[in-house]
Amino acid sequence: xxxxxxxxxxxxxxxxxxxxxxxxxxxxxxxxxxxxxxxxxxxxxxxxxxxxxxxxxxxxxxxxxxxxxxxxxxxxxxxxxxxxxxxxxxxxxxxxxxxxxxxxxxxxxxxxxxxxxxxxxxxxxxxxxxxxxxxxxxxxxxxxxxxxxxxxxxxxxxxxxxxxxxxxxxxxxxxxxxxxxxxxxxxxxxxxxxxxxxxxxxxxxxxxxxxxxxxxxxxxxxxxxxxxxxxxxxxxxxxxxxxxxxxxxxxxxxxxxxxxxxxxxxxxxxxxxxxxxxxxxxxxxxxxxxxxxxxxxxxxxxxxxxxxxxxxxxxxxxxxxxxxxxxxxxxxxxxxxxxxxxxxxxxxxxxxxxxxxxxxxxxxxxxxxxxxxxxxxxxxxxxxxxxxxxxxxxxxxxxxxxxxxxxxxxxxxxxxxxxxxxxxxxxxxxxxxxxxxxxxxxxxxxxxxxxxxxxxxxxxxxxxxxxxxxxxxxxxxxxxxxxxxxxxxxxxxxxxxxxxxxxxxxxxxxxxxxxxxxxxxxxxxxxxxxxxxxxxxxxxxxxxxxxxxxxxxxxxxxxxxxxxxxxxxxxxxxxxxxxxxxxxxxxxxx
Amino acid sequence: xxxxxxxxxxxxxxxxxxxxxxxxxxxxxxxxxxxxxxxxxxxxxxxxxxxxxxxxxxxxxxxxxxxxxxxxxxxxxxxxxxxxxxxxxxxxxxxxxxxxxxxxxxxxxxxxxxxxxxxxxxxxxxxxxxxxxxxxxxxxxxxxxxxxxxxxxxxxxxxxxxxxxxxxxxxxxxxxxxxxxxxxxxxxxxxxxxxxxxxxxxxxxxxxxxxxxxxxxxxxxxxxxxxxxxxxxxxxxxxxxxxxxxxxxxxx
Numbered sequence: 155x156x157x158x159x160x161x162x163x164x165x166x167x168x169x170x171x172x173x174x175x176x177x178x179x180x181x182x183x184x185x186x187x188x189x190x191x192x193x194x195x196x197x198x199x200x201x202x203x204x205x206x207x208x209x210x211x212x213x214x215x216x217x218x219x220x221x222x223x224x225x226x227x228x229x230x231x232x233x234x235x236x237x238x239x240x241x242x243x244x245x246x247x248x249x250x251x252x253x254x255x256x257x258x259x260x261x262x263x264x265x266x267x268x269x270x271x272x273x274x275x276x277x278x279x280x281x282x283x284x285x286x287x288x289x290x291x292x293x294x295x296x297x298x299x300x301x302x303x304x305x306x307x308x309x310x311x312x313x314x315x316x317x318x319x320x321x322x323x324x325x326x327x328x329x330x331x332x333x334x335x336x337x338x339x340x341x342x343x344x345x346x347x348x349x350x351x352x353x354x355x356x357x358x359x360x361x362x363x364x365x366x367x368x369x370x371x372x373x374x375x376x377x378x379x380x381x382x383x384x385x386x387x388x389x390x391x392x393x394x395x396x397x398x399x400x401x402x403x404x405x406x407x408x409x410x411x412x413x414x415x416x417x418x419x420x421x422x423x424x425x426x427x428x429x430x431x432x433x434x435x436x437x438x439x440x441x442x443x444x445x446x447x448x449x450x451x452x453x454x455x456x457x458x459x460x461x462x463x464x465x466x467x468x469x470x471x472x473x474x475x476x477x478x479x480x481x482x483x484x485x486x487x488x489x490x491x492x493x494x495x496x497x498x499x500x501x502x503x504x505x506x507x508x509x510x511x512x513x514x515x516x517x518x519x520x521x522x523x524x525x526x527x528x529x530x531x532x533x534x535x536x537x538x539x540x541x542x543x544x545x546x547x548x549x550x551x552x553x554x555x556x557x558x559x560x561x562x563x564x565x566x567x568x569x570x571x572x573x574x575x576x577x578x579x580x581x582x583x584x585x586x587x588x589x590x591x592x593x594x595x596x597x598x599x600x601x602x603x604x605x606x607x608x609x610x611x612x613x614x615x616x617x618x619x620x621x622x623x624x625x626x627x628x629x630x631x632x633x634x635x636x637x638x639x640x641x642x643x644x645x646x647x648x649x650x651x652x653x654x655x656x657x658x659x660x661x662x663x664x665x666x667x668x669x670x671x672x673x674x675x676x677x678x679x680x681x682x683x684x685x686x687x688x689x690x691x692x693x694x695x696x697x698x699x700x701x702x703x704x705x706x707x708x709x710x711x712x713x714x715x716x717x718x719x720x721x722x723x724x725x726x727x728x729x730x731x732x733x734x735x736x737x738x739x740x741x742x743x744x
Numbered sequence: 745x746x747x748x749x750x751x752x753x754x755x756x757x758x759x760x761x762x763x764x765x766x767x768x769x770x771x772x773x774x775x776x777x778x779x780x781x782x783x784x785x786x787x788x789x790x791x792x793x794x795x796x797x798x799x800x801x802x803x804x805x806x807x808x809x810x811x812x813x814x815x816x817x818x819x820x821x822x823x824x825x826x827x828x829x830x831x832x833x834x835x836x837x838x839x840x841x842x843x844x845x846x847x848x849x850x851x852x853x854x855x856x857x858x859x860x861x862x863x864x865x866x867x868x869x870x871x872x873x874x875x876x877x878x879x880x881x882x883x884x885x886x887x888x889x890x891x892x893x894x895x896x897x898x899x900x901x902x903x904x905x906x907x908x909x910x911x912x913x914x915x916x917x918x919x920x921x922x923x924x925x926x927x928x929x930x931x932x933x934x935x936x937x938x939x940x941x942x943x944x945x946x947x948x949x950x951x952x953x954x955x956x957x958x959x960x961x962x963x964x965x966x967x968x969x970x971x972x973x974x975x976x977x978x979x980x981x982x983x984x985x986x987x988x989x990x991x992x993x994x995x996x
Contacts (some may be wrong), residue, residue, distance in 0.1 A: 371771060373757065373831060374764045425771030425829065530833055 157299040159183050159292075160214055160261070164239035164646065166262070167195040167215075172378040173266055174340045176232045177366040179288050186357060189296055191193035192216040192224075197238040197246070199644060199651065203382070205246060212247035221247025225299050227261045228292075228336075229280075231269035234624035235617070235646035241639040244279070251636065253281050253326055262299070262316070264320065266291075271401050272576040272684040274341075275631040276622050277325035281313065283400075284321055284688050286354030289363045294319045294392045308441055317347055317389040321355035323687060324348065326689065330629050334684040336670065337423040338628055338681045352477040352690040355403070359732070360387060361412045368423045380461065381420040383415055385445070389434035392710045393492070394503045394533065394703050397433055397575035402688045404730040405714060410441045414448055421458065428459045430730040437466045437474055438714075446477040467491055467506045472517040487518050490529040501536050503699075508548070519559040526565050528553060532594045533586035533618075535599040536704050539552030545569065546601035553608050566609040569598065573616040575625050576682065577689040584675040585622045589614035616654040620646055623661075623673040625740075628683035631671070668721025692722035703723070706718040745813045746842035748849055749823075750970050752805040753798065754954075757833030762797035768831065768972060769809070776825035781814040795853050799932060805837065806856065806957035808969060812850050838970050854968040855911055859934045861916040861952045864991045881943035882915045885991040891939045897929075906931055906939050911961045914977035921956070921967050921978050 161180055163170025170176065175651075176193060183191035192214035199203060204210070211220040221227055225718055227249070229240050233541065241251055250256050256263075265273060266284040273283040284291045295316065302312045317324050327345035332338055386407040390400040408416075417429050429449065431439075449460055460478045466491040473486055493499045496508055515526060530545045549567040556563035571591045574583040586594075590663060592615055600716065602608045607653055623631060637660035645651040661668050676682075678697055687694070700709040713719060714735045725730070753765070760768070770790050773780050782788040791812035798804050823836045830836075831944065862878060891906040910929035911923040920940070924931050933953050941947040959969040965976040 373760050373768060375767070379767070422775065423777035425773075427770070427774065457782055457790075 155190045156188040156303060157190075157226070157296055157354065158219075158224045159189070159296075160194050160219075160221060160227045162192055162194040162196075162227060162240075162243055163230045164196045164229055164236035164243055166198055167372075168193045168228075168374070168376045169647075171370070171376045172380075172382065173230060173232065174382060174384060175232070175568065176289065177369055177382075179228070179230075179292050180370070181365045181367060182289055182363075183292055183296065184524075185554060186293065186296060192219065194221070194227075194243065196243055196645070197234070197368060201645075202246065212243050213348045213721065214464065218728070220260075221249060221261065224261050225303060226264060226295070227264065227392050228264040230336065230589075231265055231267040233247060233647065234269050234510070234621050236269070237624055237635050237646075238639040238643045241279060241647060245639075252278050254278070255283070256309065260274075262312065265296070270396060271397070271687055271689060272328070272625065272627075272682075273323065273325065273687070274629045274683040275635055277328075277629045278632045279636075280318055280325060283323040283352075283687075284355060285323065285352070285689070287357040288355070289357050289365070290387070291319065291321055291355050294506070295322070300364040313677050314347065317345075321353060323352040330688065332504040335669075336685055340681050341629075341683065341686045343521060344370060351686050353688045354690060356404075356690075357387075358406065360406050360408045364408075364412055364416050367416065367419060369426075371424045371426070373539075378430065379426065380430045381417065381426040382430040382432050383413055383416045384419065385436055385439045385442075386431045386433045386733070388731075389438070390713050391435055391438070391630060392503050392699075392712060394501070394699060395492070395534065395572060395575070396434075397578050400578050400691060403435070403690060403721065404452050405733055407439060407441075407733045409686075410445050410448065413445060415453075416616065417449060418452070421453075427457060428461055429453075431460065431462045435464075436462045437471055438712075442474060442677065443477065446474060450477055463488075466608070467511050467514055467707070472514060472521060475523070476521060486525040486527055487523045488527040488529065489514065491530055491548065492544070493534060493541060494548050495529060495541045497707060498541040499532060500709050501703045502531075502534060503703065503710055505653040505709050505711075508551075511548070512551060515555050518564060519556045524556075524560060524563050526556065528552065528567050530567065531572045532569055532598075533582045533591055535580060536707075537594075539597060540695065542597050543601055546598045549602065549608050549610075550605060552671045557607075558712060564607055564609065566611060567602070568611040569595065569596075570613050572617050573625055575616050577691060577696075579703060580682070581626070581696065582676040582700050584679075585618070587613075587669075587673060588615035588619055591618065614649055614652070616650050617646055619651070619668060619672060620652075620654070620657050623657075623668050624684070628669055630666055634660045634666050637664050647733040690721075690723035692720070695719070695721050745816050747811045747813065747817075747819065747822075748840050748842055748858040748970060749809050749811065749836045750838045750957075750968075751807050751809065751834065751836045752803075753807055753834055754803045755833035756789075757831060758798075758803045760801055760803055762794070766792070766794065768834065772826050773811075775829035776822065777818055778822055778825065778897070779813050779815040794956065795849060795928070796930070796970055799934070800952075801934075802953045802955060804912070804955035806955045806968075808849060808956075808958060811840070818923045836878045840970055849969070852960060853926065853958045855923050855966055856977050857921065857923045857956040857957045857966045859952075859954045859956055860920045860933050860937060861921065861954070862920070863951050864918050877944040878918065878940070879915050879949065882913055882923055882945065883921055884943040885910065885936070885939050886913050888939075891942075893935050893938055895935065896964075897944075904929070904935075906935055910936065912965065912977045914980050916978040923975075923977070925961060961973040988996060 161176050163173050163176050172701055180191050183189050194214050213220050244251055249260055263280050264282045265280050266288050270283050270285050270550050298315045313324055327348040328345045384404055388402040388405040390405055393399055491511055492504045493502055513581050532542055549565055553565040556565055574580045595612055600616045638657050641656040641660055643653050643656040714731055714733055769792055780790045782790055793810050795808040819839050827835050845870050892903045893906050894901050894903055909925050909927045911925055913922040921954050923935050957968045957975045961965045968975055
């Protein structure tokens with residue numbers, strides 16, 4: 155083999171195994187001649203203890219090869235909560251934590267995934283960052299890796315060649331500068347060939363990348379046991395809190411034919427009995443009913459079920475859900491109103507009226523669904539106690555409807571704390587403190603205390619502080635990540651392992667004021683640590699959308715079926731949304 | 745159509761649990777495109793029933809399952825297709841159709857024959873030298889009239905006598921072959937290991953425990969449940985004198 159890749163998902167196997175990014179790139183790389191890719195996952199603390207005691211290095215799942223045997227170690231970062239695990243994996247692998255300390259024999263450390271859109275808190279630890287779609291990028295990087303191995307380049311030369319690949323961001327080539335106030339003055343290229351802004355990668359035609367074709371089937375239980383196919387990438391619903399929707403634009407649909415073909419062959423090769431039609435809002439695929447109809451017909455009587463993660467709250471969703479359960483049972487149906495009052499929903503641009511929502515609930519219970527789950531956030535910009543109580547009220551109203559159709563019908567209200575994310579209209583927002591989030595949760599708890607059939611689920615508020623620090627942190631936060639790792643912080647996404655004390659101590663020791671990063675509302679002129687990573691979105695447009703949200707509570711329609719509002723993504727890509735929705739005259743330049 | 749199978753679970757896949765194994769079976773049946781029958785009810789499940797669960801980490805060439813199909817299948821082809829669909833380490837070794845009115849599979853699975861393999865060397869055994877601490881311990885267990893073992897039950901320790909569960913025990917090289925009755929509570933090779941260690945305090949942990957077969961215990965060994973073939977104990981060259989001698993000094 156001329157190049158060996160280790161693809162690491164820095165969380166437990168059961169969470170990382172079904173990850174689409176890893177599954178896709180694993181196949182794309184392994185199909186390349188003379189390239190091999192294996193996978194790795196973060197060891198659970200008991201395993202880590204044994205590995206450290208016995209001197210066992212971080213190793214790959216497939217052939218149990220040590221990390222140092224690979225040319226490239228690529229981490230998939232779906233969220234910020236994997237950062238200490240990333241350091242732990244490197245440390246267990248015997249790879250120097252800091253990029254500057256690595257030599258010619260060490261693997262190239264790469265990160266990608268949604269969290270890579272602000273890589274600054276990891277900047278000293280990684281060699282290369284790829285923001286955006288990885289399918290084409292990994293092939294181009296693989297060519298460079300092979301040349302590196304063939305021609306025995308030094309590290310400097312390797313990085314220079316990698317830096318020529320569009321979308322490759324090399325943190326060591328950039329230098330942040332700060333104002334006396336502590337704010338960032340800018341992140342400036344300090345190396346020949348380093349662009350001022352690094353564009354994200356975008357695959358324009360998903361039909362030409364029909365991966366995963368032969369998804370890897372886990373032998374032990376994982377969080378998603380199903381054959382998954384992305385039915386489209388990108389979302390223009392424009393929910394202002396949603397980082398995924400903003401950074402993955404434009405919308406690129408897979409065709410009904412490609413999807414059917416992928417499902418048919420995917421099920422045959424895996425033996426799964428569930429198909430997941432994935433996207434950020436699957437009900438928005440222009441041909442979703444036809445697609446679900448095709449699949450329901452094809453698998454009728456085979457006990458194959460279809461699942462469709464969807465956040466839409468409307469009657470269409472119930473129609474769709476009916477199509478999905480043709481083969482199976484009606485158990486739970488999930489909706490994400492995200493906020494409890496219409497006012498709050500206008501601010502976040504989740505456009506659904508309460509009347510619509512209650513009609514949807516009525517339709518669902520009338521059709522025999524017995525359990526509705528409703529997802530909400532608290533801590534949103536401009537939120538009042540009335541908005542918070544609105545969550546409980548809405549839950550209770552839906553429950554009353556459910557009761558009309560069956561005494562045992564249930565409603566679950568799930569509440570998470572909002573964390574402002576880079577490249578979104580809410581990137582300027584202040585984040586609520588854990589104390590404030592707890593107080594708001596208390597309001598909801600007291601309001602619904604009387605009703606036992608309304609289940610309330612919520613997350614602890616402290617992990618959101620760390621998530622917020624890492625999400626909008628700059629390069630100075632890297633010292634906190636390293637110190638927290640040294641103090642034993644691991645698995646921030648797991649309540650039972652999350653160690654808030656390690657993080658507050660780490661921040662205090664390295665002199666980083668967490669509140670400054672999380673609780674501060676930013677001004678219009680603030681330079682962000684991620685400004686030199688180009689997600690395609692115009693910062694002016696994001697600012698306007700932010701002010702529209704908080705000043706006017708003004709909503710913004712989906713540009714798939716209303717005129718273009720110039721968010722900036724499409725012109726830069728020479729590509730419009732690829733959907734089967736009826737084209738409308740667009741103000742954009744295409 | 746009902747089918748009984750004997751299958752093996754060896755190599756790395758022995759580290760997956762019984763619940764995970766069920767899923768692997770279901771997927772293999774689906775990949776093989778076999779018309780498995782489903783249970784009625786709210787959550788239909790494929791009709792595959794497994795005999796007693798193998799402890800995690802144990803290997804086996806003697807696992808059994810009964811499958812019900814909604815339509816007739818050709819056994820040879822079906823076994824081939826399932827084996828092609830299985831991951832490494834799993835394979836159906838034998839399959840038979842169940843005739844109407846045949847007694848339940850469980851009535852045929854009355855004992856298990858196990859091979860418990862200890863590390864070579866380590867002061868235990870060298871090929872061709874049966875008189876060593878492990879051989880003496882095997883003899884002592886065979887000769888013992890009671891073998892009290894302390895085990896946890898619902899949080900409190902209870903004492904169980906292993907003797908009634910041990911049908912036969914024999915040794916070849918560093919491998920102990922034992923046929924254990926399916927008693928209630930069930931006696932596992934790990935408990936027989938504790939009994940051996942009672943006579944051989946330096947006995948290390950076994951490197952591999954393999955279920956050889958399940959079936960009906962007879963004087964000559966074990967009649968395998970599906971084939972009716974006899975699984976014999978290892979031939980025993982040991983002297984009864986040494987066993988008697990050692991059983992006097994047993995500890996624990």
